[in-house]
Amino acid sequence: MGAYSQFMSTFLHRLGRFAFARPWAVLSAWLALIAVVAGLLAVNPPKISNEMRINGTPAQEVIDQLAADLPQMAGGQGMIAFAAPDGQRVDQGANLAALLSAVDAVSHSEHVIDPRAAMANELAKGAASPTLTAGAAIERVQHQLPPPVGAPTPLLVDGQPVPGLVVSADGQTALLQFQFDKQTNDLPAGTVEHVVDAATAAATGLQVLPSASMAQLPEIIGVGEVIGVLIAALVLVITLGSLVAAGLPLATALTSVAVGVGGTFLLSHVFTMQSITAVLAIMLGLAVGIDYAMFIVNRQRRLILDRGHSAADAAARAVGTAGSAVVFAGTTVVIALVALSVAGIPLLTTMALAAAATVLVAVVAALTILPALLGLVGERICSAAARGKKSEETNHRFAAAWVGAVVRHRIPVVIGGVALTAVLAIPALGMHLGLPAGSGYNEGSPQRASYDLVAQHYGDGFNGPLLVVAEKPELSPAEIADIYTDLRRLDGVAGVSMQLVSDDSDKAVFSVVPAAGPTDAATADLVRAIRDHAGPLADSAQVRLGVTGITAMGIDISDRIASAIPLYIGVVVGLSLLVLTLVFRSIAVPVKATVGFLLSILATFGATTAVFQWGWLQQLFGLSATGPIMSLLPIIVTGVLYGLAMDYEVFLVSSMKEAHVHGLRGDDAVSHGFAQAARVVTAAAVIMMAVFAGFVFNADPMIKQIGFALAFGVFIDAFVVRMTMVPAVMSLLGDRAWWLPQGLQRSLPDLDIEGEKLNRALDAERVTV
Numbered sequence: 001m002g003a004y005s006q007f008m009s010t011f012l013h014r015l016g017r018f019a020f021a022r023p024w025a026v027l028s029a030w031l032a033l034i035a036v037v038a039g040l041l042a043v044n045p046p047k048i049s050n051e052m053r054i055n056g057t058p059a060q061e062v063i064d065q066l067a068a069d070l071p072q073m074a075g076g077q078g079m080i081a082f083a084a085p086d087g088q089r090v091d092q093g094a095n096l097a098a099l100l101s102a103v104d105a106v107s108h109s110e111h112v113i114d115p116r117a118a119m120a121n122e123l124a125k126g127a128a129s130p131t132l133t134a135g136a137a138i139e140r141v142q143h144q145l146p147p148p149v150g151a152p153t154p155l156l157v158d159g160q161p162v163p164g165l166v167v168s169a170d171g172q173t174a175l176l177q178f179q180f181d182k183q184t185n186d187l188p189a190g191t192v193e194h195v196v197d198a199a200t201a202a203a204t205g206l207q208v209l210p211s212a213s214m215a216q217l218p219e220i221i222g223v224g225e226v227i228g229v230l231i232a233a234l235v236l237v238i239t240l241g242s243l244v245a246a247g248l249p250l251a252t253a254l255t256s257v258a259v260g261v262g263g264t265f266l267l268s269h270v271f272t273m274q275s276i277t278a279v280l281a282i283m284l285g286l287a288v289g290i291d292y293a294m295f296i297v298n299r300q301r302r303l304i305l306d307r308g309h310s311a312a313d314a315a316a317r318a319v320g321t322a323g324s325a326v327v328f329a330g331t332t333v334v335i336a337l338v339a340l341s342v343a344g345i346p347l348l349t350t351m352a353l354a355a356a357a358t359v360l361v362a363v364v365a366a367l368t369i370l371p372a373l374l375g376l377v378g379e380r381i382c383s384a385a386a387r388g389k390k391s392e393e394t395n396h397r398f399a400a401a402w403v404g405a406v407v408r409h410r411i412p413v414v415i416g417g418v419a420l421t422a423v424l425a426i427p428a429l430g431m432h433l434g435l436p437a438g439s440g441y442n443e444g445s446p447q448r449a450s451y452d453l454v455a456q457h458y459g460d461g462f463n464g465p466l467l468v469v470a471e472k473p474e475l476s477p478a479e480i481a482d483i484y485t486d487l488r489r490l491d492g493v494a495g496v497s498m499q500l501v502s503d504d505s506d507k508a509v510f511s512v513v514p515a516a517g518p519t520d521a522a523t524a525d526l527v528r529a530i531r532d533h534a535g536p537l538a539d540s541a542q543v544r545l546g547v548t549g550i551t552a553m554g555i556d557i558s559d560r561i562a563s564a565i566p567l568y569i570g571v572v573v574g575l576s577l578l579v580l581t582l583v584f585r586s587i588a589v590p591v592k593a594t595v596g597f598l599l600s601i602l603a604t605f606g607a608t609t610a611v612f613q614w615g616w617l618q619q620l621f622g623l624s625a626t627g628p629i630m631s632l633l634p635i636i637v638t639g640v641l642y643g644l645a646m647d648y649e650v651f652l653v654s655s656m657k658e659a660h661v662h663g664l665r666g667d668d669a670v671s672h673g674f675a676q677a678a679r680v681v682t683a684a685a686v687i688m689m690a691v692f693a694g695f696v697f698n699a700d701p702m703i704k705q706i707g708f709a710l711a712f713g714v715f716i717d718a719f720v721v722r723m724t725m726v727p728a729v730m731s732l733l734g735d736r737a738w739w740l741p742q743g744l745q746r747s748l749p750d751l752d753i754e755g756e757k758l759n760r761a762l763d764a765e766r767v768t769v
Contacts (some may be wrong), residue, residue: 016319400470
């Protein structure tokens, strides 16, 4: 392994020299790749969805069953609300005409199942229709049940109800519920938007609000994200000391994101891809792309200014040394992301692989595009003013003062750090996982307006109705009526309506409206109650009940992901101990680093819960909604933060180890090593925070939560754990930090992730020459 490390450093050194000497050849290859990706995207635009599904969940199994037996009930659910102007009714005059016109437009849209045609088909069957006979049986028992409070009423036209359309008790709004002939994710691109546009164009004078599941996907990149990149640029200018040097990491990162994310978009026609997949790839691509390129540029400048190398020699050496660390850092992030596949959730695997591929492209870009750009800039990478100054003292004054204070007060620092992260983690005990509904969007957004309108006039549950399928050979009308009665009497049910009975009477489909909203814990309890026990009939007559729909799918996805979180955290902990033992040839350092990571991740979960679920400091982050924590967040944030935390750990502690190897002992090695690495680690962390924080202001609640969690997690891990607690713990351990049993000393490979052997070899050649 030691020979492999030296080979890697030597190879990267040669690669850096080649790219520096032939910049146009390298850049032309990248530009050609971008052109190919752009051309393919122009022919095949990306297919992005906001629907989430996991095969094998109870809700998905019901969908699959319906697709085989009752395909007209297996499609995605759609809902559009219509509101009349203040003081008017939606079911009178011109408003009624506009409403009916909109219903016609939706019903005749491609891939929408026309409910009126379906009803006409049942009427044509007459007494032979199981749906009609079961409906008559239900009508006979309805008078025995208390009427739902404030229940909407069907809209009657010529004495007949308009299928799928109900009017609120005050007459101010109407709600159209319908089904597509396929699941939303399987529809051709633009289908949902076409339906909404058709309804809007036809409903003259009415406000048209599609449900959150049908709303237009929010923009991936907005003002907040741009501001985050600009802050990162400012940090680069301060760290690298010139606009030219600062521009190179930005150009490298943007190019890598164009290729990485563009390639990911091309695969959206092969794999189901959610908007959050693309956003996560962009987040990581920008953050690590800027950081990795900055590490190499910073190393080149220091070699020029401190050691007098030419720009060409410094660039090649920087790619061979700092580039080796970049390869290790990128590989760590990629492994952590790919390990998400152990959860066995295809949705999560696709998301992780897309992000990992983008990180991999960022690493390759830092090793090729950056030295090529350095070749174009040449000696101008360091200004005459910078060259004229006395070589900077590597030990930054503030860093030296900071680590000195930490080392002097190491015990209170460790206790205080543990206490702080523990307090921050407390809200995580009440973390409620789920998928965001319209209520999770900020006030003023179309998704929130639709949710609030429906909740106000129909109840929260109408924003997430459940589809219940009862199955038993030859269900009789009386049995179907009994199932209806049992469902109505369940706690947490606001209303029930029968949708369809199969021609062989083996299946009956009901729509169940919960009393609570889609993300409420009471709704999850209701789903489980229906599945487990829906009343005496289910027990005595062996009726099997299944529940599906958008809300049930969200509950099942949350449950599946929650069950995978402990396994994944266990994998990450094991990976951390193994990798860091190899890197540092130590027992104490890996244990210390892993415990620090766990403190960081728990504090991050707690802070995210406090802000997004409890509503703390919402105005500070531009939020006006609370809700559950996105189901995917804990497992995604764990993977990403692990990779980033190990980067900071390696850069800091390897510098301390280098000082120890060169003869410094105890606190001197800790202080010297910290001061050497603190400036670049601080800059890297601030850049990461700026990029991630920019996504907090995205309209999508899922993107908001991930952006906040990653930004806060980087802050806690970099500045509380790595920059404060790590030097304190290393000071307490002293030389014992580097102890390793003799058996492991002989068997473990000597990894040279910073290319020190290459440095020594090149220095020897330089002296000889």
